[in-house]
Amino acid sequence: MAVIGGGQAGLATGFYLRRAGLVPGVDFVILDAAEQPGGAWARMWPTLRTFSPAQYSSLPGWMMPSYAGYPPAGHVVDYLTRYEERYDLSVQRPVRVHRVERADGGLLVRTDKGDWLAEHVVSATGTWSRPFFPTYPGRFRGQQLHTAQYHRAADFAGQRVAIIGGGNSAAQILAEVSAVADTTWLTQRPPRFLPDDVDGRALFNLATARRQALATPAGSTTSTSTTASASTTASASTTAAGSTTAAGVGGLGDIVMVEAVREARARGVLDAHPMLTHLTDTGFSLPDGTDQQVDTIIWCTGFRPALAHLAPLALRERDGRIATAETQALRESRLHLVGYGDWTGPASATLIGVGQTTRPLAAALTN
Numbered sequence: 001m002a003v004i005g006g007g008q009a010g011l012a013t014g015f016y017l018r019r020a021g022l023v024p025g026v027d028f029v030i031l032d033a034a035e036q037p038g039g040a041w042a043r044m045w046p047t048l049r050t051f052s053p054a055q056y057s058s059l060p061g062w063m064m065p066s067y068a069g070y071p072p073a074g075h076v077v078d079y080l081t082r083y084e085e086r087y088d089l090s091v092q093r094p095v096r097v098h099r100v101e102r103a104d105g106g107l108l109v110r111t112d113k114g115d116w117l118a119e120h121v122v123s124a125t126g127t128w129s130r131p132f133f134p135t136y137p138g139r140f141r142g143q144q145l146h147t148a149q150y151h152r153a154a155d156f157a158g159q160r161v162a163i164i165g166g167g168n169s170a171a172q173i174l175a176e177v178s179a180v181a182d183t184t185w186l187t188q189r190p191p192r193f194l195p196d197d198v199d200g201r202a203l204f205n206l207a208t209a210r211r212q213a214l215a216t217p218a219g220s221t222t223s224t225s226t227t228a229s230a231s232t233t234a235s236a237s238t239t240a241a242g243s244t245t246a247a248g249v250g251g252l253g254d255i256v257m258v259e260a261v262r263e264a265r266a267r268g269v270l271d272a273h274p275m276l277t278h279l280t281d282t283g284f285s286l287p288d289g290t291d292q293q294v295d296t297i298i299w300c301t302g303f304r305p306a307l308a309h310l311a312p313l314a315l316r317e318r319d320g321r322i323a324t325a326e327t328q329a330l331r332e333s334r335l336h337l338v339g340y341g342d343w344t345g346p347a348s349a350t351l352i353g354v355g356q357t358t359r360p361l362a363a364a365l366t367n
């Protein structure tokens with residue numbers, strides 16, 4: 001068995017495979033392109049805070065060590081590093097999978113360090129390597145970057161900065177950049193703030209309710225990929241019946257009021273404008289016809305699933321999606337996808353939610 005990706009989804013898969021009696025490095029292998037553990041968390045900006053407290057940001061088996069308040073990205077990296085050591089998951093890195101092909105006896109996993117023939121492949125490559133930029137008419141000639149390239153607020157000191165997007169990434173980046181720069185916040189719809197005492201735990205509770213509601217005797221649902229993005233982990237909340245609410249987690253909102261965001265609210269900078277209509281050489285135009293000039297645009301507009309390595313399997317539907325039943329690819333039963341978003345299991349793109357998806361996945365692979 002081959003698991004592609006050694007972030008939280010790959011580790012949670014490894015945990016349950018090992019618990020089923022499989023030996024890491026012998027019965028299954030986890031291949032990870034990164035030099036170091038931590039998955040996407042190792043590349044996120046250091047002041048990023050999780051949207052749930054530590055005890056609600058844990059993988060199966062071992063709780064994340066406690067942290068006062070919402071843990072920063074580095075705390076998650078330390079946890080994931082120790083997690084794979086604790087369970088001796090023998091993640092092989094850096095090993096980049098270029099292609100997965102059909103072959104006699106299984107799926108051939110072609111990498112920059114040789115090939116693996118696997119009876120089953122679990123793809124857990126996340127979304128971080130595929131930042132999504134929406135397209136707008138016109139061309140901006142200033143600096144542009146995505147959440148995936150953001151490191152620190154000090155890089156924008158004294159600038160005029162537009163921050164685009166209505167999710168947690170945008171709110172947290174806005175909160176710190178607005179302390180050193182003149183910021184404008186643009187969102188497609190008015191931002192939806194959670195009450196101060198509600199956080200990502202509510203998302204997990206909803207996902208659990210949804211999982212229970214969907215647990216029919218057949219035990220499977222059919223869904224397809226497209227909208228897996230970091231910002232949708234909080235915004236694509238679902239009711240127990242599986243329908244998306246119009247106002248975020250439980251109808252309450254999307255944005256978790258971590259300390260920095262509350263502090264920005266107190267400064268009066270959480271003031272969003274309607275989305276731009278087009279870009280100009282020096283900024284953008286707003287729906288009311290006014291032009292605004294900025295030095296930098298930070299696009300906090302989410303991510304897409306990193307699935308290029310699966311292209312040889314030709315599983316994408318006409319609309320670009322891969323159809324799945326739970327985690328199993330409908331048109332390639334030896335392939336499973338995990339961690340990309342709700343289409344690969346309710347809340348499977350979260351630390352606490354992914355275990356609920358990988359437990360039945362490992363059971364299916366080892367029965």
Ligand SMILES: Cc1cc2nc3c(=O)[nH]c(=O)nc-3n(C[C@H](O)[C@H](O)[C@H](O)COP(=O)(O)OP(=O)(O)OC[C@H]3O[C@@H](n4cnc5c(N)ncnc54)[C@H](O)[C@@H]3O)c2cc1C
Nearest residue numbers: 005007008009033039040050051097125126230339350351
């Ligand atoms: C800004 C932001 C904030 C978030 N905040 C929270 C939060 O507070 N709480 C929460 O629970 N979730 C949060 N999430 C969501 C989620 O926890 C992360 O997206 C998580 O990193 C997804 O884990 P993963 O294992 O699926 O993917 P990743 O962490 O991206 O791991 C995938 C791994 O696969 C490797 N890989 C990729 N392609 C290949 C290849 N071809 N060959 C070999 N290896 C490959 C990568 O190097 C990487 O190590 C947040 C996400 C973002 C972007």
